[in-house]
Amino acid sequence: MADADILTREAIWAVYTPRLLGREMEIYREIDSTNTRAVTLAQKGAPEGLLVLADHQTQGRGRLGRQWFAPPGSSLLFSLLLRPPLAVSQAQRATMVCTVAMVEAIAEVTGLKAQIKWPNDILLCGGKLGGVLTELGARGAALEYAVVGMGLNVNLDLASLPPVMTPPASLSAALGRKVPRAVLLGAFLRHAEALYEALKGGWSPYEVWREHLATLGQRVAVGTAEEVIEGLAKDVDADGALLIRTDAGDLRRILAGDVTLRGERL
Ligand code: BTN
Numbered sequence: 001m002a003d004a005d006i007l008t009r010e011a012i013w014a015v016y017t018p019r020l021l022g023r024e025m026e027i028y029r030e031i032d033s034t035n036t037r038a039v040t041l042a043q044k045g046a047p048e049g050l051l052v053l054a055d056h057q058t059q060g061r062g063r064l065g066r067q068w069f070a071p072p073g074s075s076l077l078f079s080l081l082l083r084p085p086l087a088v089s090q091a092q093r094a095t096m097v098c099t100v101a102m103v104e105a106i107a108e109v110t111g112l113k114a115q116i117k118w119p120n121d122i123l124l125c126g127g128k129l130g131g132v133l134t135e136l137g138a139r140g141a142a143l144e145y146a147v148v149g150m151g152l153n154v155n156l157d158l159a160s161l162p163p164v165m166t167p168p169a170s171l172s173a174a175l176g177r178k179v180p181r182a183v184l185l186g187a188f189l190r191h192a193e194a195l196y197e198a199l200k201g202g203w204s205p206y207e208v209w210r211e212h213l214a215t216l217g218q219r220v221a222v223g224t225a226e227e228v229i230e231g232l233a234k235d236v237d238a239d240g241a242l243l244i245r246t247d248a249g250d251l252r253r254i255l256a257g258d259v260t261l262r263g264e265r266l
Pocket of ligand 1: 060079133
C-alpha cells in the first residue's frame, strides 16, 4: 500500500485514474521551479495534461515577481500544462478551473471550506493557504498553452515561514493533524479533469468560480503595476476581471492585480 503522503504515481493513481490530467507526470524530489520546467516542456510541444510535481523547489516563483517558499515535504507544488481552445482574453478560465477544483478537493478530503481571493489565491479563515501562477503562450489572439502552477500549504508548520505580508494558513494547522498529500492531489486532479472537460466542451467556469470568491461586497485595495485602487469590490466579469466602485464613484475594471481585503463587508 503506497504511503498517501509521499508523492508517487502509485499513491496518486490509487485514488484517481487519469483520462487526461496527470496521465504524463514528472515527479522531482527537488527542482528549481515546476513552472519553469512545465513552460520549457510546453514550448517544446509537450501534450496537455502533463503534470510537473515537486516535493521541494529551490526557486519557486510567485505572482508579481515574488518568491514562493515551502519547506520540503510540506506542500503541494505542481504545474499543469493545459492547451484549452480559448482566446488569450479568456485564459483566466483555465486558472478558474484549477482554483475551483482545489477548493472542491479540499472540501472533499478535509471538510474545510476554503475560498478564492481574487484573482486566484486560496484562502482559509482569512489566511493565505495557496497561490497560483499561470503562465501563457499565445499564437496571435489564440491561446497556445496555459501552465497553471499551484502551491498549497498542506502540512506546513506556519512558524517555519519567513515573515510575510499576508498571514499564511495551512491545512494541518487548521485541522490539528496531517493531510495525506497524494490523496488531496488525486482529488484535485479528479475535480479539475471533470471541470476541464466541460470547459473544452464550451462551458465557462465563471459562475462557479464567482460563488467561491471571498472578495465580492468587500472594501478592497488593489495594487496594479501602475497604482493602488481603493473601493468596493462590486463584481467580476466573465473574463475574470474585477469591477471596483471607487470612492469617487467610477467603476474600474481590473484584469490583474493584488487585493488587500479591508475586512469590511458592505
Ligand atoms: C502566488 O501566490 O504568488 C502564486 C504562487 C505560485 C506558486 C507555485 S508552486 C508550484 C509552481 N511553481 C512555481 O515556481 N510557482 C508555482
